[in-house]
Amino acid sequence: MTLSRRDKQIIWHPFTQEKTALDVINIKRASGAYVYDENDKGYLDLISSWWVNIHGHTHPEIARSIYEQALTLEHVIFAGFTHEPAVNLCEDLQTILPVKLSRFFFSDNGSTAVEVAIKMAYQYWRNLGHRERTTFLSFEGGYHGDTFGAMSIGGTSRFHDQFKDLCFKILSIPYPSTWDDDDEIEAKEVNAIKVLQEFLDEYQSNIAAIILEPLIQGAGGMRVCRAEFIKKVVNLVHKKDILVIFDEIMTGFCRTGTYFAFHQLDIVPDFLCIAKGLTGGFLPLALTITSNDVYETFLGDDFKRAFAHGHSYTANPLACSAAIASLGLLKRQECQDAITNINQMHKEGIKFLKSICYRVERFRIIGTIAAFDVKYLNNLMPLVKERFLEEGILLRPLANTIYLLPPYCVSQEEIELAYNKIARVLNSL
Numbered sequence: 001m002t003l004s005r006r007d008k009q010i011i012w013h014p015f016t017q018e019k020t021a022l023d024v025i026n027i028k029r030a031s032g033a034y035v036y037d038e039n040d041k042g043y044l045d046l047i048s049s050w051w052v053n054i055h056g057h058t059h060p061e062i063a064r065s066i067y068e069q070a071l072t073l074e075h076v077i078f079a080g081f082t083h084e085p086a087v088n089l090c091e092d093l094q095t096i097l098p099v100k101l102s103r104f105f106f107s108d109n110g111s112t113a114v115e116v117a118i119k120m121a122y123q124y125w126r127n128l129g130h131r132e133r134t135t136f137l138s139f140e141g142g143y144h145g146d147t148f149g150a151m152s153i154g155g156t157s158r159f160h161d162q163f164k165d166l167c168f169k170i171l172s173i174p175y176p177s178t179w180d181d182d183d184e185i186e187a188k189e190v191n192a193i194k195v196l197q198e199f200l201d202e203y204q205s206n207i208a209a210i211i212l213e214p215l216i217q218g219a220g221g222m223r224v225c226r227a228e229f230i231k232k233v234v235n236l237v238h239k240k241d242i243l244v245i246f247d248e249i250m251t252g253f254c255r256t257g258t259y260f261a262f263h264q265l266d267i268v269p270d271f272l273c274i275a276k277g278l279t280g281g282f283l284p285l286a287l288t289i290t291s292n293d294v295y296e297t298f299l300g301d302d303f304k305r306a307f308a309h310g311h312s313y314t315a316n317p318l319a320c321s322a323a324i325a326s327l328g329l330l331k332r333q334e335c336q337d338a339i340t341n342i343n344q345m346h347k348e349g350i351k352f353l354k355s356i357c358y359r360v361e362r363f364r365i366i367g368t369i370a371a372f373d374v375k376y377l378n379n380l381m382p383l384v385k386e387r388f389l390e391e392g393i394l395l396r397p398l399a400n401t402i403y404l405l406p407p408y409c410v411s412q413e414e415i416e417l418a419y420n421k422i423a424r425v426l427n428s429l
Contacts, residue, residue: 002026003038015159022386030057033410035394043394046404046418050396051218051250053281055329056409062280062325069321078106078314085320092327093289096259098268103295105288105307106315110249110275111145113286114211116309117245117271118149120290121209124243127297127305135203137196137210137237139175143219144211144247153211158399159219171199171207173233177223179362189229196233200240209243209270210234214261215366218250222371222403224364227265234267243294245271249286253277253330254339255405257367270294280326285319338408339368345412346370346404349419357423371403380429387428391421 003026012018026038033056034042035049048054055062073083090104105120107113118136125133136153143159144150151160152167155175160167173196176188199207214230217223234244246269251261255277258264262272271294275286298307313319329335346365353360353372362373374397377384381397388395395402404418 020382022382025389032056032058033407033414041392043389043392044406044410044414044418045394046406046410047394047396048277048405048407049281049394050276051255051405052276052279053407054253054255054277055280055326055335056407057281059280059326059329061329062282062322065321065325066282066318069318073317075313075316075318079310083315083317083320085317085324086315089320089323089327092324093287096331097272097289100268100291101272101289102292103290105290105309106311107286107288108284108311108313108316108319109145109286110247110273111147111150112311113249113273113275113288114144114150114153114245114247115147116288117211117273117290118153118209119309120271120288120294120307121243121245123307124294124297125208127300132206133208135206135208136170137173137199137207137242138170139173139212139217141175141177141217141220141223142211142213142247143217144213145249155220171203173199175217175220175223176225176229177217177221178225179364182362185226189226189232192229193232193236196236200236204240204242207237207240207242209245210237211245211247213247214251214265215256216251216261216369219398221398221401222364222369224366224371230265231267234265234269243270245269245273247273249273249275253326254336254408255367255369257339257343259330278326279319279322280329282322282326283316283319284313285316285323335408341412342368342406342408342410342415345415349404349415352419353423357426359426359429368408369403369405371401374400374402374426377429384425384429387425388421391425393418393421395422 004023007024027035028038029036033045035045036042076083105116107116138153138155140155142155144154151163153170155172174192176185176192178185246262248260252274262269270291272289279285298305350363350370359375360372361375364371377400385397
């Protein structure tokens, strides 16, 4: 019996309609920007395997760091204990973070990092005696994870509509997504600010925090907004003493061209959530980072003031070691040059698509991310995905949006080939 048939009998895959899905592909190995199936067919991983493998697959330096750590300390309970990899990682991150973000809370995935931020923001106000601050602001189309708090503050109903009756209520702001040659962006931003201002006027004393994905919404469709808009939003809510949570699960670690998207905003959030690229795709690890001012509100003689949250694998030493190695690679000039080059390759690729493919529109590029919408496909996206796989490129469209988010080791030749294959597939339909 083939592995794919054995898999079909016992495994339930994520974000998959198992009845209609294609047979799963058995991946046996990976290297650099490629994953290889059981027949040694290579697939160019243009989405970094759900956005985590920022340096590509099986990077030897990260693998070596995990191996060496495994010979010393593989895990230890993190309540009442600590270890060098955790402390070293946080100190390394401090070199690329503003001084304000100085307290690090470990978890193991992006959804949980967001849950932690929600719970911290909520308890922060309770610890200060402001129990009326229980409401959260977020943007329509936002996606912050699949746990209940993260689902509640998200706005991606196509993923979470089944559970909306179990979620808590939020105040949702229109998201002014934009693209090249968008002549309606000012009107969209004015409307969004108007709605926000109305919420602030009516609910100011009840709002605990606002959460957003800075500059670009990920799973919501790679929807970009302007930096000036985010600045205006944050300035308005900060004037009302409302906490700001930046979900940089996807945008962190240079995906938008800078270490974190907020570096392009001249804004420091009260909470920063990071995961995905943190370990270079090797192991699950996440962090919720906040200020010492927030941290100190949880101190006291009564345990009720403490933050009662944790995980069995909190600050796993193997994952911390992988993250230290990944961060070291990211800081190298070679990697920073590659990030700049990918941005330029996207510009050339999008220009090529515009000239040859009439189906594509609403182009947007930010850092190493490129996205565009496809017209006239209706329900053909599953077929498009299948054709991409036949062409040896791994892409996972979001509704009618196709996006590229490649690892930093990708070459110019590989990106050029990818755009040619995308055009060939779209023009063949």
